[in-house]
Amino acid sequence: MRVAIAGAGAVGRSIALELVESGHRVMLIERELTQIDPTAVPDAEWVHADACELALLEDAGVEGCDVVIAATGDDKVNLVVSLLAKTEFGVRRVVARVNDPRNEWLFGENWGVDVAVSTPRLLAALVEEAVAVGDLVRLMTLRQGQANLVEVTLPADTPLAGRPVRAVTLPPDSALVTILRGGRVIVPQPDDALEPGDELLFVATTAVEDDIRDALAHP
Secondary structure, eight states: OEEEEEOOSHHHHHHHHHHHHTTOEEEEEESOGGGOOTTTSTTSEEEESOTTOHHHHHHHTGGGOSEEEEOOSOHHHHHHHHHHHHHTTOOSEEEEEESSGGGGGGSSGGGTOSEEEEHHHHHHHHHHHHHOSSSEEEEEEETTTTEEEEEEEOOTTOTTTTOBGGGOOOOSSEEEEEEEETTEEEOOOTTOBOOTTOEEEEEEOGGGHHHHHHHHHOO
């Protein structure tokens, strides 16, 4: 997979290193010459350019990328990069970094963003996931904000203890995708018995999250 990353600061470089190690072809686009350091990610292609300039993105070959990641420290820049990537180059997947949580509402389909990554939200979700038992925690927003990855840890007094997965009647637009139990990752089957402490991961639209809570509390 070919990936373009706008912004070669600490975040952009870290992402690039991870993707290169996974075997992907990575291009780092950076406006500030002082940030250009090919030795930091030697297997990546480095481009000195302003990622907000359409002609420069065209020269860099962004149209040949499968994914564009807008990872600069400026939300305005990340929005412009996302919009250009999606509307001008038809990039299939656009991921954008949200620096200021107050701007999160902007990072959606109208600006060409498929996935918005907000560090404050992720950290808050991880804290909630660690301490919240029995409540639903939203871990990540997927696909232009139309669905979320959500988690519920079954409490010790769950009415689902010992009951099979098929006993849970989930609402439309939701799916149980994984059960985490200790060090195991379980692909749920209808006859698998649920246990207290199980972490259930769902993909669901925001509109049905309350229905998932009800389904788990009153099977």
